[in-house]
Amino acid sequence: MTDPQITWLDPDTVQLRQPKSSHWEAPFLFLLFGRERSLLLDSGATSDEKVFPLRAAVEALTAEWLRRNPAVYTRPYPLVVAHTHAHGDHIAGDALFAGRRATTIVGTSPAEVIGFFGFRRWPDETVPFLLGRRVVDVIGGPGHEPSAVAFFDRQTGIMFTGDTVLPARLYVRDLGQYRATIDRLIRFRDGAPTPVRELRGAHIEMSTVPGHDYPAGTVDQPDEAPLPLPPRILEKVRDALAGLRGEPGERVARKRFIVVVDR
Template sequence: MSQASTQIINPTFAGNGNPDLGYNPAGARNTDSAVPLHPTEPVIHDYSCDGPAAGRLGFRWTYGSKVAAKNRDPRVQVVQYNEDTFVLRQNVCVHWEAPFTYLLFGNKGALLIDSGATANAQHYPLRDTVDKIMTRWGQARGRNNVPLTVALTSGEDVAQNQGLVQFAGRPDTNIVPTPLEAMKRHYGFRTGWPSGTGAIDLGDRVIEVIPTPGTHKDGVTFFDPYCHILFTGDLLFPGKINISNDRDFVASLKMLKAFAADRSPKWILGGHVEMMFVPGKYYPRFANHKPYERILQMAPALIDEALQFAREVQGKTMMLIRPDFALFNGVSPDQRTQVWPDDIPNISPPHPF
């Protein structure tokens, strides 16, 4: 008998292989949350777990075309991180910034973080895509009605606020107000901005809202304690980070560092990808063909690196290149560096095929 066949599995940790657990009825085709195939009543999922919930981002994003008009990729690419977490990306040939949006589910509702760069629903069918995901999710969970909250990492960011109009008038939808003062009242940031935290309760999955101005005066970061993911928008992402207020930027990164030390995030997911897989190299603005992108997810350790170099550019009009991001403080986003950092290999990226 092989060693594998003699292993003893502890039923407490057997997950879907443990029929003694109440949510694992015998004979059911169970998914991560062990949902019956055709539930007759709303399924309640347990979002409490030790450490981050499992999820997967092992894939390649569509990367556009040399001639945008000939591109035939989906206008919205959808990737399911896990049963209750979806990552959506706008086609780079619809808008060159190709922003990401995130759809999270709980037992009482769903949250859409950011809304993309295009208002026209024919060019960028975000609402239709979200509606279809929510319908399928609701059917799997035995729910006919799933309330939706739409919130932005920044109401100022035109690459993330244009799709908001698609959700105007949508039933059972709460849109977090975008004017700064109204947004602060909504989250309860009545005094002391930018300090404290707010919350969005999705039903046993409470998303924390952290004030993080610096690239935008109304910037916020969302933390999901279920997947242990920080959604940072324009504050920290693999691309050209345009600092609008360097004092706020440094303060927000300090706050994020302290928050991460307490919460132990697994990933940072920002609003864009602009860096190539070659360290320190990035795509120019308006490029709609990006075949050699860096991956979206960033390790939490990059908060420390971003803070270190944010302090270096503070009070200076300059740009600074790092392997995974570039800081632009008071300079044009088209600024070119005259001095390449000594600690980053200067590798020429491949020519686009």
């Protein structure tokens, strides 16, 4: 049993990392609390609570937050489980929340994501999602995966970018859509309702040595790059795409990420 590595990013926002010892992908998950409900972004790479006790962690964190926020009296306090995208290492833990009271698990197909958040012009649109005195903007983001979205939390200024922008290999499945998504994120950032302070994706694969990554499957990463990326990283990603033709195997290394065209 390996408990998640928990970091409170502010009094209402938790970062959870699935330990490398439970799965080499070691994805990052985020739990955001609002006055009316909470939002879990991704559910990890494991559906076995004995391997990675995500459900127990969410229950404990929620109980702790509710104790600190006695003005929130809704019981049961609702939870929405949503995803940055539909790859298995981000949705496997959904099963742990099946049957939980007042819990909505957002489906993982593009149609289900579009329907749940209420997109009318997918993907070229941003829709607000309300947690109660807290607004998260959901931004269409296909390219790594067809149902991918980014979430911008107006309270912390963090843009949660899943596997789209992160200190890791950026696996591009559809180059046209991915380019459009990076341009969309830049436009959103430049007109954001509150300033975008940083980006947090879902994995770390880069080391602190610029341009050097840990290969897939690595469990021991003693010199990991930090997770947060500055907002200006988006231009660096856009520029790295410039010469690509979309052929599988194309690869462009930059200091803090490596673009890989992948089919």
